Amino acid sequence: MKQYPSFSKGLNGCYIILMLMAFGCNSNNAGLQAQVDNLSHQTQKSYKPGLGEFMLGIQVHHAKLWFAGKNQNWKLATFELGEIQESVDDIKLYCTDRPEIKSLPMLYPALDSLTQAVKLKSLKQFQTAFIGLTKTCNSCHETTHHEFNVIKIPDTPPFSNQDFKAK
Ligand code: HEC
Known part of the structure; x- marks a missing residue:
């Protein structure tokens, strides 16, 4: 009987410790939540290139690829084919809000044919495959519904400060 009160005192002590732990946990959670909120806010605000910007990049690589192939600079x-492929991968990653990217896979067979032509170092196959890509x-x-963006085989190199001939 004499032990009972001291046992309950011990229990009270336990409660206090538990409450302190719970409080500690809660304040920690609140801190973490604030950090998460802050990070997700920052991510939302961070700059993501749009589909049009990726397309501008692809346009440049498309033109450079033509002059590289024409000069048999394999x-x-x-390299230029790899750059187009990277842009396509980035579009898949960053432009998920654009329903148009459903049509992106139509590019894969055209890129495969070009890869094949470049591997075989065949100018003839390259030219055919490049027409296929452009189409x-x-x-x-x-x-x-962007039919007003018409792509064609370039007449002149896109930049005068780059030599497209093989070294
Ligand atoms: C998924 C379908 C799709 C494919 C494949 C595609 N495009 Fe586009 N392209 C678009 C869409 C959609 C836009 C409009 C983007 C926007 O809203 O800014 C666009 C826009 C463009 C623009 C205009 C960019 C500007 O701001 O002036 C160019 C240039 C372009 N594409 C080049 C190409 C080239 C070169 C290829 C082939 C190697 C290609 N695109 C393949 C869908 C595509």
């Missing part, structure tokens, strides 16, 4: 052509750009622009 190393540069491989696909326009097919997608038509499908996505």
